[in-house]
Amino acid sequence: xxxxxxxxxxxxxxxxxxxxxxxxxxxxxxxxxxxxxxxxxxxxxxxxxxxxxxxxxxxxxxxxxxxxxxxxxxxxxxxxxxxxxxxxxxxxxxxxxxxxxxxxxxxxxxxxxxxxxxxxxxxxxxxxxxxxxxxxxxxxxxxxxxxxxxxxxxxxxxxxxxxxxxxxxxxxxxxxxxxxxxxxxxxxxxxxxxxxxxxxxxxxxxxxxxxxxxxxxxxxxxxxxxxxxxxxxxxxxxxxxxxxxxxxxxxxxxxxxxxxxxxxxxxxxxxxxxxxxxxxxxxxxxxxxxxxxxxxxxxxxxxxxxxxxxxxxxxxxxxxxxxxxxxxxxxxxxxxxxxxxxxxxxxxxxxxxxxxxxxxxxxxxxxxxxxxxxxxxxxxxxxxxxxxxxxxxxxxxxxxxxxxxxxxxxxxxxxxxxxxxxxxxxxxxxxxxxxxxxxxxxxxxxxxxxxxxxxxxxxxxxxxxxxxxxxxxxxxxxxxxxxxxxxxxxxxxxxxxxxxxxxxxxxxxxxxxxxxxxxxxxxxxxxxxxxxxxxxxxxxxxxxxxxxxxxxxxxxx
Amino acid sequence: xxxxxxxxxxxxxxxxxxxxxxxxxxxxxxxxxxxxxxxxxxxxxxxxxxxxxxxxxxxxxxxxxxxxxxxxxxxxxxxxxxxxxxxxxxxxxxxxxxxxxxxxxxxxxxxxxxxxxxxxxxxxxxxxxxxxxxxxxxxxxxxxxxxxxxxxxxxxxxxxxxxxxxxxxxxxxxxxxxxxxxxxxxxxxxxxxxxxxxxxxxxxxxxxxxxxxxxxxx
Numbered sequence: 001x002x003x004x005x006x007x008x009x010x011x012x013x014x015x016x017x018x019x020x021x022x023x024x025x026x027x028x029x030x031x032x033x034x035x036x037x038x039x040x041x042x043x044x045x046x047x048x049x050x051x052x053x054x055x056x057x058x059x060x061x062x063x064x065x066x067x068x069x070x071x072x073x074x075x076x077x078x079x080x081x082x083x084x085x086x087x088x089x090x091x092x093x094x095x096x097x098x099x100x101x102x103x104x105x106x107x108x109x110x111x112x113x114x115x116x117x118x119x120x121x122x123x124x125x126x127x128x129x130x131x132x133x134x135x136x137x138x139x140x141x142x143x144x145x146x147x148x149x150x151x152x153x154x155x156x157x158x159x160x161x162x163x164x165x166x167x168x169x170x171x172x173x174x175x176x177x178x179x180x181x182x183x184x185x186x187x188x189x190x191x192x193x194x195x196x197x198x199x200x201x202x203x204x205x206x207x208x209x210x211x212x213x214x215x216x217x218x219x220x221x222x223x224x225x226x227x228x229x230x231x232x233x234x235x236x237x238x239x240x241x242x243x244x245x246x247x248x249x250x251x252x253x254x255x256x257x258x259x260x261x262x263x264x265x266x267x268x269x270x271x272x273x274x275x276x277x278x279x280x281x282x283x284x285x286x287x288x289x290x291x292x293x294x295x296x297x298x299x300x301x302x303x304x305x306x307x308x309x310x311x312x313x314x315x316x317x318x319x320x321x322x323x324x325x326x327x328x329x330x331x332x333x334x335x336x337x338x339x340x341x342x343x344x345x346x347x348x349x350x351x352x353x354x355x356x357x358x359x360x361x362x363x364x365x366x367x368x369x370x371x372x373x374x375x376x377x378x379x380x381x382x383x384x385x386x387x388x389x390x391x392x393x394x395x396x397x398x399x400x401x402x403x404x405x406x407x408x409x410x411x412x413x414x415x416x417x418x419x420x421x422x423x424x425x426x427x428x429x430x431x432x433x434x435x436x437x438x439x440x441x442x443x444x445x446x447x448x449x450x451x452x453x454x455x456x457x458x459x460x461x462x463x464x465x466x467x468x469x470x471x472x473x474x475x476x477x478x479x480x481x482x483x484x485x486x487x488x489x490x491x492x493x494x495x496x497x498x499x500x501x502x503x504x505x506x507x508x509x510x511x512x513x514x515x516x517x518x519x520x521x522x523x524x525x526x527x528x529x530x531x532x533x534x535x536x537x538x539x540x541x542x543x544x545x546x547x548x549x550x551x552x553x554x555x556x557x
Numbered sequence: 558x559x560x561x562x563x564x565x566x567x568x569x570x571x572x573x574x575x576x577x578x579x580x581x582x583x584x585x586x587x588x589x590x591x592x593x594x595x596x597x598x599x600x601x602x603x604x605x606x607x608x609x610x611x612x613x614x615x616x617x618x619x620x621x622x623x624x625x626x627x628x629x630x631x632x633x634x635x636x637x638x639x640x641x642x643x644x645x646x647x648x649x650x651x652x653x654x655x656x657x658x659x660x661x662x663x664x665x666x667x668x669x670x671x672x673x674x675x676x677x678x679x680x681x682x683x684x685x686x687x688x689x690x691x692x693x694x695x696x697x698x699x700x701x702x703x704x705x706x707x708x709x710x711x712x713x714x715x716x717x718x719x720x721x722x723x724x725x726x727x728x729x730x731x732x733x734x735x736x737x738x739x740x741x742x743x744x745x746x747x748x749x750x751x752x753x754x755x756x757x758x759x760x761x762x763x764x765x766x767x768x769x770x771x772x773x774x775x
Contacts, residue, residue, distance in 0.1 A: 039712060039715075041743075133740035256660050449620065542664075
């Protein structure tokens, strides 16, 4: 056995030799961010060892560890096995506590006709609680006025919980948090894998429920609403998130033909899932569209009324998985595409999530003046998704990156001097200096090409399925928290969206939440959307023979 | 003085690198008209061009579209030259069985590796995608392949790769084949973990890896 002592917490734990530092941390109840869940590809689980400790470990791979870092004792915690007593310093560049999370989204006008209703009976001096047609139970006295509900938008990265007064339809407050599952496995696929391993599902399920309970607690306290007066919670999220929150193994989602176990459109008992609300409480899972087009998109369709819209509308949620729905006079087709984690700052040299110090905006004016804005207005420490798209977009627009995605040579003609001076060579390769120590490499541009190519290819196939051209689309709705922080200009510059969409793009925000509100406050939408999703034509892109060709065509700028 | 053979082969190689399909076709016809050796033209012209393209890809000069356009040119030239190869010269090629593992239908990466291996002279048997582990082993045995190449994009299906190796071990034929792995979630450490013979980060490197695994040229 060997003793591993972690700093700054000072916690220590005894482990068998051969255990990785990451495993030791997990056993000690400490969190080292490990987005790729030990696949050895993300390089984000770095820790620092002193020189004595370095002699007591066996390092397998040093992917993403620079020579400079290695000299300082930085190792990958998932690739480093304990061989004797060591001290480990947990270092984390990600400032998750300051993550930008969007909580509002576009909605529409609807009547108040909630699923949960309360009725006071004067004769008996009790209040009946109804869930739809059924009586859920009673409470003593007149509690008619105390009827609250919640919507939890369960994102892969972030959670937004909103407390709603069901009797008036008003939102009291919304709070956000990180999805605690993300520290174990960042993207959907890693999470499916994690949940398929022993105890994995339990870890995923209990951590999300406990985080949601924490949010319930916070909302209840700040708004002086008793938890026992909350009767219904809507879980809006992608298909995998619904599985994990409902304690159902998502295993089958991870393998072709990608079959869900949970289709949504169901009510669960809140007590059974240890949700800290009324004992009579229920959870509603909105219906999903497919394994990779989830209930969050159903909520988005409801919030944007896509299924009732005249004309041609495209709804796109840009993320690790790009989900998109096209509506042609209310007839819908949907698809999803694996954009990969580049938009979350993964696999990008100086990539990071949207936390403090992340470059979130990059703009170049015709006169060559450059604006670099970071979250929190501090010195840039990395680049988040929106910044990344801005940088690449501007460099394409100003000819620093050519149509094929290649950086031009610094001496190339027609380049603004202010951009030219930022094109420098690092280890013999051309990079673009965004700011001191933060740069964009050629490899990073390639990652953006792959991600945007996937989304664009999905859009092309949806357009094709309806036999329409980009120019004919009346309105483009960009949903989701990530999308909200993007600029139409950059989306078009990088060709994630066709240039023809210019002037027709609206950013509609967190419609997973706003659609969830509609589900909570008007029960008729449950039946309506449950039958609507069955009518949606789902395109499985991998089954299209020419997907390769279209994708490759979409890689250029 | 008419254009020399080596000069023509060099031009052929260039036409592939510069993605000029019609020029590749024209030059390939010229090779035949002049009675030059087709096999030599493939090796010193087309394959050489692809190798250079692969190098540019690794240097991040070229990206997937360029690599594919080079291979389009290369295949167009190959169509013309191949019928003229005198069989005894072509020799025995090393066989590679390639495919995407069970549960995964993403095959763009695999297709790229296949092209690069083919253009470097390997005889590639492409099983396609969503392929059960057993199928890789059976086919490799049947065609007497030297290499089994496994690809996946999904974290959730990568275990299928270790299953292939497990089957090979169980059958006691692990030593008969080299197993190489690749794809988005795959890393050298994963390859080491499951006991694969090699991992390559991209299609160009896959060629070098394959060559190393068979101990020299294809």
